[in-house]
Amino acid sequence: MGYPHKTHPRETAILSKHFGETEARTLDGWKKRGGYRALEQALAMTPAQIVDIVKASGLRGRGGAGFPTGMKWSFMKPGDGKPHYLCCNADESEPGTFKDREIMRWTPHALVEGCAIGAYAIGAETAYIYIRGEFTECIDWMEKAVAEAYAAGIIGNNAMGTGKRIDVHVHKGAGAYICGEETALMESLEGKRGNPRIKPPFPAVSGLFSQPTTINNVETLVAVPHILMNGPEWYKAMSLSSPKSTGSKLFSVCGNVSRPGNYEIVLGFPFKDFLYDLCGGPQPGRKFKAVIPGGASVPIQTMEEAEATMMDYEGFVAQGTMLGSGGVIIFDDQQNMPRMIARLARFFAHESCGQCTQCREGTAWTTKILERIVAGQGTFEDLDTLLELADNMTGKTICVLSDSCAAPVVSGLQKFRHEFEALITGKRSSMSTGAKLTAQSSQLSAAASTGLSV
Amino acid sequence: MSAHGTTPYTQVFTGKRKNDLDAILLRYPNKQAALLPALWIVQEVHGWVSEEGMTEVAAALGLTAAYVKGVVTFYTMYHQHPVGKYFVQICTTSPCLCAGADKVTEAFLKHTGCNELGVTSPDGKYTVIEVECLGACGFATPVQINADTVENVTADKVQQILAGLK
Numbered sequence A: 001m002g003y004p005h006k007t008h009p010r011e012t013a014i015l016s017k018h019f020g021e022t023e024a025r026t027l028d029g030w031k032k033r034g035g036y037r038a039l040e041q042a043l044a045m046t047p048a049q050i051v052d053i054v055k056a057s058g059l060r061g062r063g064g065a066g067f068p069t070g071m072k073w074s075f076m077k078p079g080d081g082k083p084h085y086l087c088c089n090a091d092e093s094e095p096g097t098f099k100d101r102e103i104m105r106w107t108p109h110a111l112v113e114g115c116a117i118g119a120y121a122i123g124a125e126t127a128y129i130y131i132r133g134e135f136t137e138c139i140d141w142m143e144k145a146v147a148e149a150y151a152a153g154i155i156g157n158n159a160m161g162t163g164k165r166i167d168v169h170v171h172k173g174a175g176a177y178i179c180g181e182e183t184a185l186m187e188s189l190e191g192k193r194g195n196p197r198i199k200p201p202f203p204a205v206s207g208l209f210s211q212p213t214t215i216n217n218v219e220t221l222v223a224v225p226h227i228l229m230n231g232p233e234w235y236k237a238m239s240l241s242s243p244k245s246t247g248s249k250l251f252s253v254c255g256n257v258s259r260p261g262n263y264e265i266v267l268g269f270p271f272k273d274f275l276y277d278l279c280g281g282p283q284p285g286r287k288f289k290a291v292i293p294g295g296a297s298v299p300i301q302t303m304e305e306a307e308a309t310m311m312d313y314e315g316f317v318a319q320g321t322m323l324g325s326g327g328v329i330i331f332d333d334q335q336n337m338p339r340m341i342a343r344l345a346r347f348f349a350h351e352s353c354g355q356c357t358q359c360r361e362g363t364a365w366t367t368k369i370l371e372r373i374v375a376g377q378g379t380f381e382d383l384d385t386l387l388e389l390a391d392n393m394t395g396k397t398i399c400v401l402s403d404s405c406a407a408p409v410v411s412g413l414q415k416f417r418h419e420f421e422a423l424i425t426g427k428r429s430s431m432s433t434g435a436k437l438t439a440q441s442s443q444l445s446a447a448a449s450t451g452l453s454v
Numbered sequence B: 001m002s003a004h005g006t007t008p009y010t011q012v013f014t015g016k017r018k019n020d021l022d023a024i025l026l027r028y029p030n031k032q033a034a035l036l037p038a039l040w041i042v043q044e045v046h047g048w049v050s051e052e053g054m055t056e057v058a059a060a061l062g063l064t065a066a067y068v069k070g071v072v073t074f075y076t077m078y079h080q081h082p083v084g085k086y087f088v089q090i091c092t093t094s095p096c097l098c099a100g101a102d103k104v105t106e107a108f109l110k111h112t113g114c115n116e117l118g119v120t121s122p123d124g125k126y127t128v129i130e131v132e133c134l135g136a137c138g139f140a141t142p143v144q145i146n147a148d149t150v151e152n153v154t155a156d157k158v159q160q161i162l163a164g165l166k
């Protein structure tokens, strides 16, 4: 449902069906809605059977990369004598994305159930739900749900009386976007700084505590009980487009739009209808100008591209961007694109862990140059420098945060170059330039204290 | 809240809180993994994480104080100085900026008397900072005040929000 709005008739509310119902947060309320029947069913199967069902459903990771979940699970070898771990990635910090928050706030038991099934399927006795520290309400609800599930014997040493041990623990993060990157999350859980690890080894070989580990996004895990209950064919049939994109997906919508919120649709839905019908189009008197459809890390689309997009993994790629985490950020005709892009660059500069030179220096310099352009002090050379920096930041670092910073900059320069040029030549008049973006720049200039002249 | 060096440090991990930490330790295969949770407890008790707090955590988990400091400084949510009674975090990342987060920030700075980001107001009541995405972008502008998130904040609501703080 479009929480905080009512479910739109064209939505397919499966994961979000019970958003807004306070009773669904409790164990009793959840059981009344069919909760934990899928876990019971799962515990009567072998792990391999569950993995096969998830594979057959076509479910792909909802955290950003879209990796097939069943295949990821099949890399784990239950019975190899090692402790296995499941990490649930509830770090949700990608600007534009706020779907996992609503899942945990409204249906915490759905996630406990998804984690328990996932853990069992990969031969893990322990699952950790790593929740970003700012999500205090989610943490409270998740801790309550976990405690209720333990007290009812649903999880613990003898999960649902089957003699199997499944522990689920909530772990609170402490403020760092980079801890959403899978190996950084594991480092953080181990009580370290959240620096991403060099891969290989991949987590399935050596992950949390150096043991075989699978990491999945919140939304990925909560889809699994539905797949077990209704069968993989049911899930697979839920697609309006390609067999490579199956099931329903939550899209978070924010920015300059009439009805921001979460919307659950079947993959393959036309993006144009989504934007103008479900989300209510622009605010009165305004026009949409640009969309970042998959969270701040993906390329910006013009409205022409957006309106031609099918909302699935391939559809977004075909229109020059990516589905990512499903965080749809909309800018209208009153926005100054260079200013918005500069602020995104600052986000990445702030969140860079600093291990790789290209990223540490590149994100800081990109921000500095963009802010200079926004302040009306840029040059045409700056535009070339930005593209050079972006090139140097792409495909060369330990994780993709660096690439993520380059994506909105390169696409912004391609598609809205006239706005940058107008700032440089001083021709911009109708929109506020917002020269004073926001503060915090001291941290950035510390990182960018060498090299290029300012 | 004890300011560094002026009041003696009170131990955190005694009595019930020691038991809480012991229960947390059972969740992990080693003690180090309890570092973030232990630091959270220190911050809950003292309002910030002082050098003494880091030393206590280090001793409890068999780590060095220098190591603990290295971890504390990585994360933005551990306060390394005392902060105001109300710690106000305003998201100003682009999705919120395009919806007016800069005006919200200005209003908070003005009405709290802080005037500057990161500086505690003269009465010790408020510290206002800008933060990156709070994961509530559809409710722009979200403002986190201590543990609570206030959604859909606009500049004209700021005075009323401040008046409602207990």
Ligand SMILES: Cc1cc2nc3c(=O)[nH]c(=O)nc-3n(C[C@H](O)[C@H](O)[C@H](O)COP(=O)(O)O)c2cc1C
Binding pocket: A060, A061, A062, A063, A064, A065, A066, A067, A069, A089, A090, A091, A092, A093, A094, A177, A178, A179, A180, A181, A182, A183, A215, A216, A217, A218, A220, A221, A399, A400, A401
């Ligand atoms: C910088 C960075 C931040 C990320 N943040 C998140 C996040 O907050 N939540 C998430 O689920 N995945 C995030 N990811 C993706 C994860 O690394 C990982 O691919 C995902 O959790 C896997 O789960 P899935 O297969 O279920 O999608 C991030 C990746 C990067 C590079």
Ligand code: SF4
Binding pocket: A178, A195, A196, A351, A352, A353, A354, A355, A356, A357, A359, A360, A397, A398, A399, A400, A401, A402
């Ligand atoms: S790319 Fe950036 S965030 Fe990722 S590991 Fe390198 S420095 Fe850290």
Ligand code: FES
Binding pocket: A094, A095, A096, A097, B091, B092, B093, B094, B095, B096, B132, B133, B134, B135, B136, B137, B138, B142
């Ligand atoms: S960008 Fe402000 S909460 Fe996400």
